[in-house]
Amino acid sequence: MNEIIDAYSTPGTERETCLTATELLKLMDSAGIHRAVVAPEDREIAVNNTSGNDRILRMAGQSSGRLIPACTANPWLGRSACQELRRSAAAGARMLVLAPALQGFCFGDELPAELLAASAELRVPVYVHSGPHSFGSPTQLLLAAAEHPGARFILGHCGSTDYAADMPAVLASAPDNVWFELSLVRPWAAAAYAKAGHRDRLIFGSSAPRNCPAFELRMLDALLPVQDYPDIFGGNFAALLAEVQS
Amino acid sequence: MIVDCHTHWADCFQSRDGLDPSRWLADEARHGVTHALVLPYLGLLDDRLLRQENDDLAAVCAASAGRMIPFCTVNPFRKVEAVAEFRRAIEVLKMRGLKIHPWLQGVSINSDAMDELCEMAGHWKMPVLFHDGTPCYSLPSQAAMLARRHPKTTMVLGHCGLFEHWREAIAAMRGAENLWGCLCGPHLAALSEIVRRCDCQRLLWGSDFGFSFADVAGYRLGLLQSLRLNDSDYERITAENPKRLLGPVFSN
Numbered sequence: 001m002n003e004i005i006d007a008y009s010t011p012g013t014e015r016e017t018c019l020t021a022t023e024l025l026k027l028m029d030s031a032g033i034h035r036a037v038v039a040p041e042d043r044e045i046a047v048n049n050t051s052g053n054d055r056i057l058r059m060a061g062q063s064s065g066r067l068i069p070a071c072t073a074n075p076w077l078g079r080s081a082c083q084e085l086r087r088s089a090a091a092g093a094r095m096l097v098l099a100p101a102l103q104g105f106c107f108g109d110e111l112p113a114e115l116l117a118a119s120a121e122l123r124v125p126v127y128v129h130s131g132p133h134s135f136g137s138p139t140q141l142l143l144a145a146a147e148h149p150g151a152r153f154i155l156g157h158c159g160s161t162d163y164a165a166d167m168p169a170v171l172a173s174a175p176d177n178v179w180f181e182l183s184l185v186r187p188w189a190a191a192a193y194a195k196a197g198h199r200d201r202l203i204f205g206s207s208a209p210r211n212c213p214a215f216e217l218r219m220l221d222a223l224l225p226v227q228d229y230p231d232i233f234g235g236n237f238a239a240l241l242a243e244v245q246s
Numbered sequence: 247m248i249v250d251c252h253t254h255w256a257d258c259f260q261s262r263d264g265l266d267p268s269r270w271l272a273d274e275a276r277h278g279v280t281h282a283l284v285l286p287y288l289g290l291l292d293d294r295l296l297r298q299e300n301d302d303l304a305a306v307c308a309a310s311a312g313r314m315i316p317f318c319t320v321n322p323f324r325k326v327e328a329v330a331e332f333r334r335a336i337e338v339l340k341m342r343g344l345k346i347h348p349w350l351q352g353v354s355i356n357s358d359a360m361d362e363l364c365e366m367a368g369h370w371k372m373p374v375l376f377h378d379g380t381p382c383y384s385l386p387s388q389a390a391m392l393a394r395r396h397p398k399t400t401m402v403l404g405h406c407g408l409f410e411h412w413r414e415a416i417a418a419m420r421g422a423e424n425l426w427g428c429l430c431g432p433h434l435a436a437l438s439e440i441v442r443r444c445d446c447q448r449l450l451w452g453s454d455f456g457f458s459f460a461d462v463a464g465y466r467l468g469l470l471q472s473l474r475l476n477d478s479d480y481e482r483i484t485a486e487n488p489k490r491l492l493g494p495v496f497s498n
């Protein structure tokens with residue numbers, strides 16, 4: 001059995017992300033997921049970067065390697081955002097999460113340039129949440145990816161819902177440094193992306209606890225069998241992580 | 247009885263099946279769906295097609311032995327034609343409500359023509375269902391303002407805000423007593439929060455089946471069932487509320 005990796009989950013403490021590490025591990029067990037990325041929750045992404053990163057690093061440190069820590073840094077913090085990324089990466093963070101709507105910038109503008117340069121240097125992939133509408137659209141990410149060829153980007157949610165119409169064109173013209181994460185993408189759309197020839201760029205993610213990993217995986221499996229697409233369900237993401245400098 | 251309160255009759259079905267709904271119904275029945283509120287599709291994209299589509303949709307639903315309940319569409323951008331077509335759809339075609347997709351149709355929820363259509367709908371006791379969750383024409387808060395201006399008209403958020411405006415949908419439904427919500431679009435955690443915080447008597451469930459041949463009803467019914475609602479809330483959302491919304495149109 002190939003390893004299934006869930007590229008995004010938010011074991012948080014408030015609002016709709018409440019989930020302990022123990023509960024997350026239980027959800028993973030019931031879904032057959034071996035490892036999962038754990039990312040800071042909304043408040044931590046917006047304002048409490050450092051304490052959020054520390055919480056996640058601690059949680060991952062106690063998981064016998066099953067939880068992969070992601071970190072965040074608000075680009076408005078400028079130099080200190082870069083320092084926070086370097087500090088977190090040195091402590092084990094394997095992915096940088098940006099959420100333009102929560103952090104207050106439009107993806108594609110120059111604000112995160114230094115942070116993206118730092119992520120390129122560390123080979124830490126940058127997960128960018130798409131939506132809501134004006135912030136983090138797939139096309140904004142494509143412009144930024146061309147501008148920062150050394151950085152590696154993961155488009156979270158593939159622009160679901162309202163940018164789904166852009167996705168065939170976006171997938172077809174995406175530069176080599178962009179991957180696409182599938183949480184919130186509906187199973188029939190995910191299957192269409194894979195069958196249009198883009199399986200090497202697609203990455204499974206659940207966004208637990210916003211979604212139930214076992215349910216999403218079961219629905220996906222019906223259209224995109226896990227055993228036929230080991231790359232999408234783990235391989236592509238594992239290859240990205242393998243390059244992160246530690 | 248399970249009523250799917252957000253479905254479409256799209257041209258892909260019509261080119262395959264003509265005006266015969268049996269295969270469409272069989273796809274829904276596989277998931278236990280017994281009845282559906284059916285919305286237009288092409289007419290939302292091109293108002294030159296909406297009159298014909300209202301005719302076709304009425305005919306398709308008439309062939310469903312009462313299992314499909316048709317909603318018409320009109321384009322409020324052309325007020326005079328919109329008012330006349332709404333009247334025709336209700337009085338002649340016997341359709342049961344109005345669907346507006348302000349984003350696709352290119353009109354704001356807040357407009358003169360929309361006010362007039364909502365008054366008509368209130369007079370006939372016909373619900374108005376909106377696409378929602380998309381700026382700049384289809385925000386839940388925009389629908390709430392309209393609903394407050396027309397307290398006798400029942401309005402429905404067709405998507406409860408989708409992924410990004412579901413908190414706003416909760417506020418909208420709490421702020422306008424005649425605004426209902428169809429659980430069709432938000433993720434599981436959002437659905438759970440909507441059910442927890444909104445008046446359960448005004449919630450519906452929908453799949454958005456019928457845009458294409460994709461089998462979406464199983465997925466969205468699975469999401470609803472993942473909420474593990476108590477029996478009475480599940481029954482309300484899937485059957486009792488739709489019956490109250492649509493009136494005595496169910497034949498079985």
Ligand SMILES: [Zn+2]
Nearest residue numbers: 252253254454
């Ligand atoms: Zn729809």
